[in-house]
Amino acid sequence: MRKLDKSAGKRGFGEPVLTRQRKVVLDVVQSGDTHPTAGEVFAAARKMMPAISFATVYNSLRYLKQAGLVREVAFGNGASRYDRETDRHDHAICSECGTLVDFDLPGTVELIRAAARASRFKAESIHLTLVGLCPQCRAPK
Amino acid sequence: MRKLDKSAGKRGFGEPVLTRQRKVVLDVVQSGDTHPTAGEVFAAARKMMPAISFATVYNSLRYLKQAGLVREVAFGNGASRYDRETDRHDHAICSECGTLVDFDLPGTVELIRAAARASRFKAESIHLTLVGLCPQCRAPK
């Protein structure tokens, strides 16, 4: 799925244009398995490039997302979080500490088919989120 | 009318109260199988009670949600939508027209167990959302 470039016709063959700032933003998202919010990405990016602006971080995240280099995880109406893992996967969020982790559930092909049947939709993607207690928070104190 | 849950701890005594405005808001949410946004609820509520304010609609929705009478469906960072169906169920959202429908997927007990195992979380609830084309949008015009 190389679905880049929605408007800027000129550019070569759908190759992502990684400017310095976009590279910084990408590095931040990829440099850990946390799922930073845009604000957190901004703070981290600023340490590498003090002049970068909030808008550029947002623009970059949007660009990287549509370029398929990061994934946005929008959960509730709070701040979106950004995920370096771009393949299909599921999320678990801790109801106590807010930790968000990726995991992979086998059998999603079957799942998506069952969901499509039950909803009568033509399936494009399926999103599965588990809410519960993360290993740390479930541990007895 | 249903018995309300008073276990909400915070307030000392006093039954949860369905005031006129809360009743109107509840009626709006329950009077269709659409999943209105807070703004849409506000618009509809105004027709029944022209003096009702935006803040009251929000406050009422929050109240009704925690009283277990409506369910909030927060999807992405857009506006939350409100669902009269309070039992566990899944959602399908149309990528073309935005239609949101409820459906029920059998086997979610097994699913939640598998997800808990894969994530090592202690499961509380699981949310499954299918993105695709609704029956209308998939149909040839």
Place this chain on the structure above:
DNA sequence: TTCACTGCAAAACGTTTGCAAACAG
């Protein structure tokens, strides 16, 4: 030069909150 990208500030959007007045018990 050209054209996309950056940075800034301000707008947009959905939601919450502070407060005085209205109201229910």
Place this chain on the structure above:
DNA sequence: CTGTTTGCAAACGTTTTGCAGTGAA
């Protein structure tokens, strides 16, 4: 009378946008 709820407006957090200036092909 006491405590809750309302309505208003203003504040809030997140994201987008308008626009002038920058910088790379």
